[in-house]
Amino acid sequence: MNLTTVILAAGKGTRMRSKLPKVLHPVAGKPMVQHVIDNAKALGATSTNLVYGHGGELLKQQLGHNEVNWVLQEQQLGTGHAVAVAKEHIGDDDRVLILYGDVPLTKQETLEGLLKATPERGLAVLTVDLADPNGYGRMLRDNGKLVGIVEQKDANEEQLKITEINTGIMACHGGLLKKWLGNLSNSNAQGEYYLTDIVAMAHSEGVEISSSQPSHPMEVEGANNRVQLAQLERAYQGWQAEQLMINGASLADPARIDVRGTVTTGQDVHIDVNVIFEGQVELGDDVVIGPNCVLKDCKIGDGVVIKANTLIEDASVAAKCTLGPYARLRPGAVMEEDSHIGNFVEMKKSRLGKGSKANHLTYLGDAQIGEKVNIGAGTITCNYDGVNKSQTIIGDHAFIGSNSSLVAPVEIGATATVGAGSVVTTNVGDKQLAVARGKQRNLDGWQRPTKKS
Template identity: 50%
Template sequence: MTLEVIILAAGQGSRMRSSTPKVLHPLGGKPLLQHVVDAARSLEPSAIHVVVGHGADAVRAAMDGSGLRWVEQAEQLGTGHAVLQALPGVRDESTVLVLYGDVPLVAPDVLQTLVEAAQDAPALLTAVLDDPTGYGRVLRDGHSVFRAVVEHKDAATDELAVQEVNTGILAAPASLFRRFLPQVGNSNQQREYYLPDVLSLSVAEGIAVRTATVADPLAVLGVNDQLQLSRLERELQRQRAEALMTAGVRLADPARIDIRGNLRCGRDVFIDVNCVFAGEVILEDGVHIGPNCVITASRIGAGTEVRAMSHLEKATVADDCTVGPYARLRPGTALAQGARVGNFVETKKARIGAGSKVNHLSYIGDCEMGEGANIGAGTITCNYDGVNKHITRIGDGAFVGSNATLVAPVEIGSGGFVAAGSTITRAVPEAELAVARGKQRNISGWKRPGKVNKD
């Protein structure tokens, strides 16, 4: 069997009330359309054709387009018309699966079942809804055999009572589409060419239409407005939270976690409330994430604790470290084993050695720090001269006192000591003390200024 997939992604999505094409609105950290493309790729088709129209250039630019065949639908005249635009690029011997760029949660195993049912006849995916308003109804004869799909706006009163609906997702041999799509008319209230009409044409010629009903209607829910998008976001996050807990992760509240990428966790990981994970994030064994943290594209080593309100982006944290609370690790930060970065500390392109500590209110940027160093509160590395960035090197066991300013490029040797309040502009040799501050002068007899009487 040769499988090809056609994804319909040409609609404007006017009910989204947004200048962004509907299929590019994010769900779980990636565009709606990307979810559909990923599901299609899991079936290993020989080709994926994406039909675009509104915002076509933006859609192409935003997608991981490798292996996608783009088809332009200049006029949006309905789903049947959209598939017809892609058919010239489809091989005659293929089975064709039609998906929708705004239906992101359908599972690959459901699609595989549908494809297998469509080797020599069309197969339609249906759902049973408590409230089918707006959906095309699936009509059957007295023996429950598929007869047709009627759109909501074209349905009679008795047909509107039907709760089984057309999801729009169907599969059929390419030859059947070539045969029947040109016969589809637009004699309906929308004046559009409906793809499900090929099913009625098949039945009329004695070709039985197979159906499969999806167990969870949310899996085939489309996105037409921001309310529906938010509903799917919660459903996706619920699924991801349950998968984590099934794998042994302890969540303080599974309803208060957002995974906007791929989160991989080891054993005995704990995640507190209101945490956001974006991109590829790895939490190794025994990691503890405090409340209200945002972690993006980072790796956290075993036994490390990330305390409340901390932000990590493209950072690497080794085993048994402590980060936060209120710490910000910017891209290029790497903490070696047992390092500590404390409250209101910001780092950027900083390599902090094993057992080193930056505990309070400091900025460490473009810095290479050895093992066992201690950085006092209020210390900053002045890494930017207005044009270029420069490196600060701090050796093993160095001690930098509070409120020190290290003007890069500069080096503090191993065991070097910087007195509190110093501004360091030259290298500090190993095991030496650097004092670089104005000499204190006490003025005897000084009187504190008093308030001026303005009367």
């Protein structure tokens, strides 16, 4: 049976007080609705239908890379109407999963549980019990069996006491769903076509109705304003921190870490406060990360020490390296085993060989650096002539004196030495000493400039 998903994302989100459509506001660094689309893909959906209304151009700009059917809901006439506009994309024998673009935290296993509970020719609803159900539709049961859903504004006093509420997420047989959508009425307090009315229709026809629940109520919370958006963010980050600790990481403060992607860790990893992970990050055993670091799309080997305020993006760091504080690895940077970069050192598209070090105030761009090389403070590989990038190659055991400029393309041989303050423009052979600086002159009787009146 094919799985078809319908994601409702047409709301404007007035209470967000933003030019951005509500579902594009981010949780963990990506739009809320992208979380929902990713879930649909992970579930193996053969068709995903995104029902949109407000901000269509912005939605397509940010979400255009996804394989979805774009379904326009020109008028917002309720959830039943929103699903109905996607009817032509629903097959009679499909299993249809209805999701919401502003409910980003629903876990894949929760949706799998709902689909598993769905009768082959029936309906299943994701419900949750809340201590305070105010504002939500209540689940109506007769001898334990679901018979309908009543919205808050249509509920009587007795029904308002019910604590089991409707999350809106449901799964259904495609042919039955389309038939029920055609029979919806807007005779209610809101004047809208309620998707929830199909539960009563199913009951009246003797169709089997089941339900399941998430492991945590926050999985089914939406965001209508920025306060609620922040609550979703904290809940998500709390879960990520918990998983990191379960996997073998110690966190200085679980409330002060942000995961905006996927992090895998080895054992005995130590993470200080205000660390941000983005994209795909892999940490080996015994990694130590200081405060205020940002790691994005990188692989960190065993025993690496990353000191405070270090940024690593699209880079690879082998075992036993140290970085920082205030170091930066840009895309294409590679540190081989036991290499070291210190404060205010930046690497881009460069390889630092095994046991080599650049401990202070250095820029290494488009460079290939051998083993056991010492890069003195203030060294720059001058890799850009204003039009083209060129490469600097430094052999094993070379020594580059402080405040040197290596003007690429240039090669420094193995065990070569570059004197401090040199501007090197031609190749240096193995074991050679290169001194490339102006001759010093000391002048007597020189007068300093004076300030003009």
